[in-house]
């Protein structure tokens with residue numbers, strides 16, 4: 001059966017350079033960056049997978065995947081990239097129905113991956129100390145059709161965590177060690193802690209703090225990813241390699257002896 005664009009959902013338009021633009025089919029006629037002026041409602045009923053022409057440009061029309069949503073978000077702060085997001089989801093065992101807290105929200109990249117994983121019955125609570133980041137990230141999260149699973153708080157996570165019995169807490173802030181005590185109190189037994197830090201000094205302070213509390217499986221990783229380019233001449237690693245992003249530290253709460 002043909003799969004066609006339904007009303008009131010989002011689609012992704014992918015141009016010939018593989019640039020991705022998420023479009024809300026219920027939106028009004030407007031100038032859309034990378035597309036030009038057009039009426040998104042005109043996409044309703046079109047067949048997914050087909051290439052279509054808008055103005056003088058060609059686009060593939062698809063139902064947006066999680067990766068499309070992540071790759072098309074508008075960045076303000078440094079975001080957590082897909083290669084690290086995948087690692088977080090597995091190492092914290094994040095699944096549907098869970099309650100996950102993160103700080104800070106930044107541009108909402110991690111929030112989108114978390115909301116997608118905990119949906120439809122779970123929720124993500126996001127703290128940030130800057131209202132402008134909350135507003136900016138919520139625009140990205142709404143565009144990804146995941147706002148229903150996210151609630152935000154203008155709050156400094158190093159000053160305390162209001163919630164308890166949380167499945168997972170993830171910190172992407174400059175000083176995660178300052179929230180380790182609050183994280184231990186707010187996590188359920190068996191719950192996971194994760195911090196993302198670009199510097200080794202930040203990791204050291206966080207691990208030292210984690211060791212003061214009842215956590216097991218304290219581990220730090222760095223992910224290095226190399227894309228391979230395959231052509232008629234053979235295969236080689238891509239010349240454009242993104243080296244360092246950050247270190248991921250994980251720990252799991254247990255009861256004190």
Ligand SMILES: C[S@@+](CC[C@H](N)C(=O)[O-])C[C@H]1O[C@@H](n2cnc3c(N)ncnc32)[C@H](O)[C@@H]1O
Nearest residue numbers: 077080104106107108109110128129156157172
């Ligand atoms: C690097 S960005 C987070 C990026 C985000 N994880 C993403 O993937 O898009 C860091 C964010 O942490 C927020 N922040 C810094 N210190 C904080 C704190 N103590 N409590 C809550 N948020 C904080 C900043 O305002 C900023 O938005």
